[in-house]
Amino acid sequence: MKIIQITDTHLSQSKPHFNGNWAPLVCWINETGADLVVHTGDLSVDGADSDEDLSFSMDLMRQVSVPMLIVPGNHDVGHLPGSAQPVNAERLARWRRIVGPDYWVKDIGDWRLIGLDSLLMGCEDTEEQAQFDWLQRTLAERGGRRVAIFAHKPLFVDDAQEGDTGYWSVRPLQRRRLYDLIAAHDVAFFGSGHLHWSWKGQFGQTALVWAPPTAFILDKMEREMPGERLIGAAVHEFGEDVTSELVAVPGMTAYFLDDVVEEVYPQAAPKKHSEQAQ
Ligand SMILES: [Fe+2]
Ligand SMILES: [Fe+2]
Numbered sequence: 167m168k169i170i171q172i173t174d175t176h177l178s179q180s181k182p183h184f185n186g187n188w189a190p191l192v193c194w195i196n197e198t199g200a201d202l203v204v205h206t207g208d209l210s211v212d213g214a215d216s217d218e219d220l221s222f223s224m225d226l227m228r229q230v231s232v233p234m235l236i237v238p239g240n241h242d243v244g245h246l247p248g249s250a251q252p253v254n255a256e257r258l259a260r261w262r263r264i265v266g267p268d269y270w271v272k273d274i275g276d277w278r279l280i281g282l283d284s285l286l287m288g289c290e291d292t293e294e295q296a297q298f299d300w301l302q303r304t305l306a307e308r309g310g311r312r313v314a315i316f317a318h319k320p321l322f323v324d325d326a327q328e329g330d331t332g333y334w335s336v337r338p339l340q341r342r343r344l345y346d347l348i349a350a351h352d353v354a355f356f357g358s359g360h361l362h363w364s365w366k367g368q369f370g371q372t373a374l375v376w377a378p379p380t381a382f383i384l385d386k387m388e389r390e391m392p393g394e395r396l397i398g399a400a401v402h403e404f405g406e407d408v409t410s411e412l413v414a415v416p417g418m419t420a421y422f423l424d425d426v427v428e429e430v431y432p433q434a435a436p437k438k439h440s441e442q443a444q
Contacts, residue, residue, distance in 0.1 A: 207239025365393025
């Protein structure tokens with residue numbers, strides 16, 4: 167089974183800075199012979215506050231002729247409590263109305279694919295608890311299937327045991343809950359986006375992949391992170407195990423967010439660009 171993972175398309179009709187990368191990506195996906203596409207979030211520039219951005223992004227997603235499953239990013243449903251656009255009932259309702267469920271399960275052959283709403287993690291509310299309860303049940307009922315999880319945010323950035331990375335990864339408390347579930351349920355794979363860096367690694371028995379973003383990479387506005395600056399997609403082959411390739415896609419442009427951040431995310435205060443924009 168071949169799964170193409172795409173992430174961080176950051177599409178918008180009113181802010182079309184990165185829209186040019188969509189057509190070559192669709193063209194390439196439609197010729198790969200993939201069985202499924204998984205989008206790991208930040209579909210839109212500002213779906214967290216704009217019906218139009220989410221609707222526009224979904225219209226473009228429908229150009230892909232391969233079935234697609236999608237989880238939300240922080241620019242689609244909001245982010246942590248106390249941030250400029252916290253996850254709330256209105257934002258979740260917008261996503262669920264325009265896109266669909268923000269977490270899901272799909273069984274294909276010997277694999278159970280699980281999509282998580284990583285933006286609920288850190289809310290410490292009933293929505294977060296409901297997803298963890300659902301995840302526990304969904305893992306427990308996997309039968310003999312191996313498990314692959316997709317989410318917007320990575321489990322960690324530099325070190326599996328690091329402290330709170332703030333904006334960047336799942337917070338330590340929720341990360342610990344995920345680690346315990348991953349260890350107990352034969353989770354073979356965890357694929358994410360959000361950082362706009364591309365990387366492959368390992369955590370215990372679990373393969374970790376940060377897929378290349380579609381929209382942009384970062385030059386100097388943020389610290390270096392593990393991996394490489396790459397615009398493209400990830401190609402996963404799910405057999406007895408998973409093999410993953412991070413690939414450049416012909417015709418896509420390596421836009422730097424640094425060059426346009428004032429236009430695309432003007433609400434970001436200069437010293438906080440990095441906290442607002444990925
Ligand atoms: Fe993000
Ligand atoms: Fe992003």
